[in-house]
Amino acid sequence: MARTYEIVVTGTASPLVRAAFEEFDVDELEGGRIRLVGVVADEAALHGVLHRMQDLRLAILELRRLEED
8 A cells, every 4th residue: 555655864865765766745944964855666666775874874863653654
């Protein structure tokens, strides 16, 4: 079941980050944080997103499910 997630990580919204997470709306926040909001198809897809974050060395500060589709 698809779910909308909000994920806040450390870092800057560089072109590399935007390209790696093109399925998310990416906003740069104050204090060196990035907010990503997007729909994730299932738990396997969420696991893939988290691995991409790890590969880019982005530390997850918040992970919140916003709604279910």
